[in-house]
Structure formats: C-alpha cells, structure tokens
Amino acid sequence: EAPPRTAGTPLSDFVMQLEDHTPTIPDSVTAYYLNRAGFEATDPRVTRLAALAAQKFVSDIANDALQNCKMKASGQSVKKQPKDKRLTLTMDDLAPALAEYGINVKKPQYFT
Amino acid sequence: MASASEHLTTEAVCRRAMKVAVSLMCTEAGFALAEDAALETLIEMVISFLTELGRSSRALSELSCRTEVMPGDVALALIEMGQRIDELVSYAKSTKHNVFIPPGHAPQQPPPRILQVGEKKGHPTHIPDYLPSFPDPHTYITTSTHKAPMTEYKLVREKAASQKRDVERALTRFIAKTGETESLFQDDPYAFPLIANRPKPLPYLESLLPKDEEGTAQDEEARIPGPGERTAATQAPPPSPPPDTPTKAENKSLNDSKTEANETESENPIDNPYLRAITMPKLKGVNRKAKW
Numbered sequence: 001e002a003p004p005r006t007a008g009t010p011l012s013d014f015v016m017q018l019e020d021h022t023p024t025i026p027d028s029v030t031a032y033y034l035n036r037a038g039f040e041a042t043d044p045r046v047t048r049l050a051a052l053a054a055q056k057f058v059s060d061i062a063n064d065a066l067q068n069c070k071m072k073a074s075g076q077s078v079k080k081q082p083k084d085k086r087l088t089l090t091m092d093d094l095a096p097a098l099a100e101y102g103i104n105v106k107k108p109q110y111f112t
Numbered sequence: 113m114a115s116a117s118e119h120l121t122t123e124a125v126c127r128r129a130m131k132v133a134v135s136l137m138c139t140e141a142g143f144a145l146a147e148d149a150a151l152e153t154l155i156e157m158v159i160s161f162l163t164e165l166g167r168s169s170r171a172l173s174e175l176s177c178r179t180e181v182m183p184g185d186v187a188l189a190l191i192e193m194g195q196r197i198d199e200l201v202s203y204a205k206s207t208k209h210n211v212f213i214p215p216g217h218a219p220q221q222p223p224p225r226i227l228q229v230g231e232k233k234g235h236p237t238h239i240p241d242y243l244p245s246f247p248d249p250h251t252y253i254t255t256s257t258h259k260a261p262m263t264e265y266k267l268v269r270e271k272a273a274s275q276k277r278d279v280e281r282a283l284t285r286f287i288a289k290t291g292e293t294e295s296l297f298q299d300d301p302y303a304f305p306l307i308a309n310r311p312k313p314l315p316y317l318e319s320l321l322p323k324d325e326e327g328t329a330q331d332e333e334a335r336i337p338g339p340g341e342r343t344a345a346t347q348a349p350p351p352s353p354p355p356d357t358p359t360k361a362e363n364k365s366l367n368d369s370k371t372e373a374n375e376t377e378s379e380n381p382i383d384n385p386y387l388r389a390i391t392m393p394k395l396k397g398v399n400r401k402a403k404w
Contacts, residue, residue, distance in 0.1 A: 042180050053197075054158050055137060056203045057157075058137045063142075086145060098153075
C-alpha cells in the first residue's frame with residue numbers, strides 16, 4: 001500500500017506547483033509581515049504558501065459575509081429590487097461571519 | 113529601513129498594498145462596495161494572521177532543530193491555527209486570482225542631495241558597500257593651495273636681487289618724500305628727488321666713532337689685522353687716504369660706505385618719528401653680535 005500520507009504531504013506536493021498560482025497579496029508585502037514575526041523565507045514558494053493561506057482565510061470570511069448579506073437582502077429583494085446587484089460589505093454582515101471563527105468585533109454605534 | 117517622512121514608511125506602504133489586496137479579495141467574493149470599518153477589520157485580521165503564521169511556523173521549525181522554514185512547518189502552523197489545509201489546495205486551483213503589481217516596490221533611488229559638489233568617492237575595497245558612503249569629497253580632501261617653491265638657484269638669486277633692489281628703492285624714496293630733498297631738474301622738483309645731504313662740521317668724526325651694529329661689524333672685520341691700524345686711521349685726515357697700509361685703505365673704503373649709510377639713516381632731530389636720531393648703544397662691555 002502507499003505510505004501513510006501525513007497532513008503536510010499534499011501541501012508539500014502543492015508547493016511545487018505553487019509557482020503557477022500567484023496569490024493576490026504581493027510577495028514583498030507578505031514577506032514584510034512574515035519578517036516582522038521572525039520568518040525568513042529562503043524559498044519564495046513558502047512565502048507564497050503563507051500568502052495563499054491568508055488569502056483563503058479572508059475569502060472564506062468574505063464569502064460568509066456575502067451569504068449573510070444575501071440572506072438579509074433576499075428577504076426584501078422581492079419587494080424592492082429584483083436583484084441587489086451592488087452588494088456592500090458592512091460591519092453588520094461581517095460580525096456574525098467573524099463570530100463563527102471566534103473573532104468578536106464590536107463596532108461602536110455612535111461617538112459619545 | 114523606513115524613512116522619516118510622513119507616509120513613506122514601509123509599514124504604511126505595505127498596509128496600503130494590503131488594503132488593495134483585501135479589496136480584490138472582497139471583489140472576488142462578490143462585493144462591490146465595502147464599509148471602511150469592515151475593510152480595516154479585514155486588513156487587521158490578515159496582518160495578524162500572517163504574523164501568527166510566521167511566528168508559529170518559525171517556532172515549529174526551530175523545534176525540529178532547523179533554521180529554515182519548510183512547507184511542513186507552515187502546514188502544521190495552519191492546522192494549529194484551525195485552518196483547513198485540504199481545502200487550501202482545492203481553493204488555489206479553483207479560483208483565478210487577481211494579481212496586482214504592488215506600487216512602489218521598485219528600488220527607490222536615494223533623494224538627490226541638493227548641495228552636492230562633485231562626485232562622491234567610492235569605498236575602498238576594505239569597506240563593505242552597505243555602509244554609508246563618504247561625504248562630499250571637498251570636505252575631507254585637501255589640496256595644497258601654494259605653488260611649489262622655486263629651488264632653482266638662478267631664479268632665487270634673481271628674486272633676491274630684485275627684492276633687495278626694491279627695498280632700497282622704496283626706502284630711499286620714502287626718506288626723500290618725508291625729508292629734505294634736492295632736485296636734479298629745475299622745472300620738475302618731484303621727478304628725481306635726491307635726499308638732501310647735510311654737511312657736517314666734523315665729517316670724519318662720524319666715520320671714526322663706532323656707531324650701531326652695522327658699523328661694529330665692519331669695525332670687527334677691519335680690526336682683524338691688528339689694533340694698531342685704528343690709531344693710524346684716526347691720525348690720518350679722511351679726504352686724503354694714506355696709502356701706508358692696505359688695512360687703512362680697506363678701513364677707508366669701509367668708512368666711506370659707512371658714511372653714506374649713516375647720512376641716509378641718521379638725521380637731525382625733527383618731528384618726524386622716522387627720522388629721529390639713532391640711540392647709540394654703549395661701546396665698551398657690550399657683546400657685539402654680527403648682523404642677522
């Protein structure tokens with residue numbers, strides 16, 4: 001049988017293909033933030049891996065927020081607009097999406 | 113690494129680039145607009161995510177006695193943070209990511225110095241390049257501003273002779289201008305002023321009595337043959353030099369030149385401070401030193 005695949009195996013294979021997939025976050029920006037934490041990337045592909053992970057993280061949250069927004073809009077879209085084309089990312093949509101990840105954000109309602 | 117100007121710190125630039133990247137991700141998700149607060153929240157989250165990922169993966173690599181971070185360390189750090197790595201591969205392959213070229217990541221030229229004179233010298237070979245460069249060369253390089261002194265005997269001799277001539281001329285003209293003069297030409301008294309000669313009642317007396325250092329030096333030279341010649345000079349009248357001994361003639365010629373010198377230098381007391389009488393040093397017991 002094939003040797004047991006550890007958690008990092010597919011990722012290590014994927015790193016070899018990472019040169020084709022350029023993450024949205026520029027390499028230099030990622031490297032800057034990683035360097036601040038002590039991460040000196042000798043291989044640029046490892047930097048891209050980290051950038052890709054961050055990008056997936058953000059896009060997951062954004063997708064959840066989008067679903068929140070659509071759920072709220074679907075309740076009214078029948079009455080007001082057939083399709084709400086321009087969706088706005090608001091804190092009201094973001095907060096519950098982040099709460100699922102354990103990140104609690106509270107936006108002050110008004111300035112005192 | 114960061115410059116001191118307002119918004120040109122590296123952190124600010126990276127934050128702006130991150131803002132653009134996050135906005136791209138939101139657009140990919142389907143949003144067209146975003147609240148500022150929501151966007152800033154996402155930016156903060158990404159930065160803290162990357163920081164934590166970097167710290168954690170570094171710690172894991174050092175735990176394995178490595179200094180370089182491997183993809184396995186990053187994967188383990190992701191798992192520790194609660195991220196799904198199996199979805200990561202599928203995510204990367206599925207979506208077509210929008211890439212933007214981050215602005216200002218090209219190497220920036222150092223701002224041109226306003227007051228830069230000349231080119232800066234490069235480092236000598238023993239100094240590495242990452243150290244700051246030398247300041248403007250005129251601040252520490254000295255070039256002598258004088259010409260090389262002339263050492264040719266001919267030129268030096270010429271210069272000495274011309275200087276001596278100039279000094280004599282200037283001195284005589286000065287005395288002529290400040291004292292009494294006799295003129296060669298009737299109509300133009302200022303053309304060639306001659307210093308007026310004051311005839312003295314006892315002309316020979318001045319030449320016989322030793323005066324200042326110039327006279328004493330010449331007296332010493334004349335005294336070398338013997339002390340007897342002095343008495344012979346005092347006895348002989350000065351207008352007719354006795355040709356008895358060559359020393360007397362030598363003494364006479366010396367005295368003539370002395371007389372001329374004395375006439376130009378010692379004047380009757382006038383108000384002119386430059387023409388006051390010379391104070392004579394004492395004769396006996398004075399250690400007479402040679403001129404210069």
